[in-house]
Amino acid sequence: MIIVMSKKATEENINAVTNRLEHDGFSTHIIRGVEKIVIGAIGDKKAISSMGLELMAGVENIVPIMKPYKLVSREVKSEDSVIDIDGVKIGGDNFIVIAGPCAVESRDQLLTAAEGVKEAGAHILRGGAFKPRTSPYSFQGLEEKGLEILAEARDLTGLKIVTEIIDAYSLDMSLAYVDLIQIGARNMQNFHLLRQAGKSGKPVILKRGLSATIEEWLMAAEYIMSEGNYNVILCERGIRTFETATRNTLDISAVPLIKGLSHLPIIIDPSHATGDWHLVTPLAKAALAVGANGIMVEVHPNPLQAMCDGPQSLSLKKFSLLMEELKPLSQLLKKIV
Amino acid sequence: MIIVMSKKATEENINAVTNRLEHDGFSTHIIRGVEKIVIGAIGDKKAISSMGLELMAGVENIVPIMKPYKLVSREVKSEDSVIDIDGVKIGGDNFIVIAGPCAVESRDQLLTAAEGVKEAGAHILRGGAFKPRTSPYSFQGLEEKGLEILAEARDLTGLKIVTEIIDAYSLDMSLAYVDLIQIGARNMQNFHLLRQAGKSGKPVILKRGLSATIEEWLMAAEYIMSEGNYNVILCERGIRTFETATRNTLDISAVPLIKGLSHLPIIIDPSHATGDWHLVTPLAKAALAVGANGIMVEVHPNPLQAMCDGPQSLSLKKFSLLMEELKPLSQLLKKIV
Amino acid sequence: MIIVMSKKATEENINAVTNRLEHDGFSTHIIRGVEKIVIGAIGDKKAISSMGLELMAGVENIVPIMKPYKLVSREVKSEDSVIDIDGVKIGGDNFIVIAGPCAVESRDQLLTAAEGVKEAGAHILRGGAFKPRTSPYSFQGLEEKGLEILAEARDLTGLKIVTEIIDAYSLDMSLAYVDLIQIGARNMQNFHLLRQAGKSGKPVILKRGLSATIEEWLMAAEYIMSEGNYNVILCERGIRTFETATRNTLDISAVPLIKGLSHLPIIIDPSHATGDWHLVTPLAKAALAVGANGIMVEVHPNPLQAMCDGPQSLSLKKFSLLMEELKPLSQLLKKIV
Amino acid sequence: MIIVMSKKATEENINAVTNRLEHDGFSTHIIRGVEKIVIGAIGDKKAISSMGLELMAGVENIVPIMKPYKLVSREVKSEDSVIDIDGVKIGGDNFIVIAGPCAVESRDQLLTAAEGVKEAGAHILRGGAFKPRTSPYSFQGLEEKGLEILAEARDLTGLKIVTEIIDAYSLDMSLAYVDLIQIGARNMQNFHLLRQAGKSGKPVILKRGLSATIEEWLMAAEYIMSEGNYNVILCERGIRTFETATRNTLDISAVPLIKGLSHLPIIIDPSHATGDWHLVTPLAKAALAVGANGIMVEVHPNPLQAMCDGPQSLSLKKFSLLMEELKPLSQLLKKIV
Structure with a gap:
């Protein structure tokens, strides 16, 4: 940690800061520049956040040197994490395709979707049983009935299944049914839920919050991993910006950036990122080219009748x-689709 | 609802859209412009979101006419809502001051804070018993012990008390202790929690999400009210922007804007909005001048030793x-502090 | 144009609005819904912006139906524009590579860069002769000397050359030297400069403003085209968001979105979008996969010694x-590199 | 400057960095922490930006210690700058009111506006003679004719006059007429124009760019001051965020923040910040309460007929x-209106 002292800081101010630091177990180094004095503090980072150094007389700024996350960091684990869901591998050279409707609406709708996406080559079936909706007057999901239908679809097709959980209740209920759980953008900083997902041991797809920084996102993954659950898949799904022509702005740079900072797999959701099915196929190809470990795509047997997210859903056809277009690209890029 | 047809839409496309609308119970009006054709649809708005009209051939755009919220709207209730917490009134001409530390750290710390803010003129004591923290390695709150200390502070000072709840567990535990509950920015779209807060009947301070639009915020309040709990207080606490010199950007325009759209009281939290105690007093004065119904301010007996948010906390002095500076201003503005 | 009347609008208010519209040459249609009344107005859009209808009693909202741009629109010209710079084609199935240093620093530096990028397969050489710098104390460019060096590099290598112009002075000076001019992000709404670039007839690379919406960007292109210069190439270079881990956030969705709205070519600048050379190659591949018409990349013979943008510059090697990696990808995607 | 070395940096890497720094005239200090090594470099900051240290092996991050601006800084000049426009003082305890229409439309319109705002108590008259408009098909200003009308209004009322300049042409033309020039948000980083404004010696109102950070804004002021023109007034006019309910988001915290960083006066433009006249009066009061040195407000004799910005313009009444409401507030706050 570096403490920058203001131009007007007195020797007394400097002594007060170094005394405080040393009292808390840091060793200190003073560098006297032409205009500013900086103090380097060496020791255990955890102690610092509650030190209130910013408030001491003469202190202008505190510059942290250490990254706040550990378990997610590539500094701690240099090789890629590959998460194995009973034979379906996420991470490394694999390019995973997760597809299915926004919500499980009916047995008929989901089984049709499942068979369609299976035939086209998807690996994992998505479908919402619990829907976090902006309006209290919108459809909120079939809950356990939806989970039963998802499980039936797995039995029928061999696809793995994933659903979003939104609280302790939906988490507990889902564990018996699904292969992976998803934590949505709105819950990325629901820290209690992150802990519970960590304790469950179930693989977790962790979506980036609507306005979460990369660092906050990795800290949310750290919450899950700090409970001993190392099966975390990051999912970039667009961030909120001033642009209104798309629902969100896909931050595709996050993929190579995260690859540098962390060993965790990262996938892209082009459907939520844009809210517009016209943009899904080009962005899926970009996701493959940029080095993502997979995509999550909304697919509905009849988007015109979808109970949610119809405009961003692809038909089965x-x-x-899309899968046809991805195939040669993945062969070229030596990704295993 | 207005459906804008693209320039190339055929008569067949137009008929398909009007047939679909009429089948779902809408009456339709076609307006043929020089370059575009628009279709006006009259009927029950709720049915529309799942119609998938955007996907029909020839449809360029859908323009909703109705606002998605009802109970929060000033169209439904034209006079200001005033929430009465056992004599402490929030809304109308009252300017309420909520003050206290980020977290309840100890009995001593909280009672000192409570007595100090009471003496200075605050009405409600805040203190976190459950802390949503970005890092799993940070202090997470005293939980029930913290609630007991808050209740003791109320008995001692007569101040009302409020704490943030973060899930069903903390909500249930808090109800027996506190006068108001607070839903934090990170939970503004935790829809299950909003419903449960609605069912509890306890007055709710609803903070704006880090990147929530005004409309989404009002929809979150609608969730609480749709469960029959009309005691909702909105709290603007800064939104996330590109500016990094402050922790967030206080959206002060939200106050007069919300006053136009809704009858609910709205207060300002200058501490979280900026993350810097130097800015708290000027912004508190601006909050009063702009017409807010109150402020929520972080105050700590010893900010240098605070376990969280020290840099944005005011000392008791x-x-x-600050309270001295607000007094003549509130008299002038005919606000009751 | 649709005028939405508020719930409380009187018949008198409605008549006043329709009279005003009809007086200004519009024909009007009134649609009376259950809760709101909307008025459709048909006529010449240009007249409207100065009408002040929003201020008339009872008017809640104005919804424009027509897009504000014409010449850039795919509705006006359905086939892709291909801009031919003396044999180098930009647009359609071509994937153009523009490369070179941030600034022309010396004859030696630029000629080395030019030969290197030529050999690797680039088509156009970039190099700044006039540098818009955030600090008045930074290097501001070699001006005419830089243009002379660029021209020499063209003679030597056969590459086309482009430089950024920042005002009337630099525009006038550059015209005699360069094959294309570039308008930078900070000048995207320098409307006078846009007009002058339009009048010059020289092909223009128009970068997106740091916080420009897609619509504003297309309007800026409309400025150039409204002067009769149809040779406009859009360049997405990242937008400003809350994320600080990259210099900007590349809005890759802009590519397929713009392809739907406009016939103009669009290229991507992964160097400025991220500020980090590590991310340039993955994003260049994504640009090709998503359907962009090319890339603009910063390349420096010795990034460690670069006078600007060293950290985002690729070495020649x-x-x-990068060019090797793009080749098979472009063959697969049937793009002509 | 602090150089943070990555965990894997070798002694060789560290030596290479210190050698490089020492070769460029810095003295260096190495601090060896538990996990990281940091190098403190002392010397002349200007040299650094072109050093490319980020690219050296083992370097993880560069942390600048010095602020990049000098002349605007309160560290350089601790007392408030007060700019005296022939008796009208901006800065210190004065609260200046600048009012007038978006554009000079006609002699009649401007003189009516001038007399009205004078009578109400304004000090400076604004009116656009050169209009930067998003659409090439919109009204672009009366140019010199507009300046003549402004000058006539000054003669008639005694108000000082200000107009926005958008390029060298409009700057040159305006100098003979106006008392202050304004540089608009879209030109905040038009560095050539900033220099020319600096050379002109005329007092400058410098608006914040749509997505400019506080630091970039102060750097733009530094450009003007570096040419010897110290008469710079900063004007906060809203920044671009995801919120669409207002045209921009007024960053009111910028006022006390800038007061800490700089000695320059800062005013607020509530009209452009919101785009809605309903919000202008509450925000003007907030501007006074937060400590701004004045406001700039759009006023039109007949907003319904305004050629631009009608919806955000106040009528003379x-x-x-508004001025009546500000008066007692300014007396209380000991501001001189």
């Missing part, structure tokens, strides 16, 4: 075409 | 000076 | 490797 | 009421 369009999804099948 | 500084808080007392 | 790294650029050569 | 509403402006007069």
